[in-house]
Amino acid sequence: MRLSEMKEGQTGTIIHIGGHSLLRRRILEMGILKGTEVYVEKYAPLKDPLELIVKGYHVSLRVEEAANISMDNVK
DSSP: OBGGGOOTTOEEEEEEEOSOHHHHHHHHHTTOOTTOEEEEEEEOTTSOSEEEEETTEEEEEOHHHHTTEEEESOO
């Protein structure tokens, strides 16, 4: 499942981060790494961007960026 497909209130573990090198590096620099647990806090009113909680802090990602992140153990 892709991170962009998760619903509000779901938690999952990152298994792969794709995308071109600049996008991938930006995501990794924000602490969004393979094996990290991510909680989808909420979506903006027009469903873009989405707000995540990663390692105790809030991060916003565009849906197109979140589509490059594969998730596992989604609850």
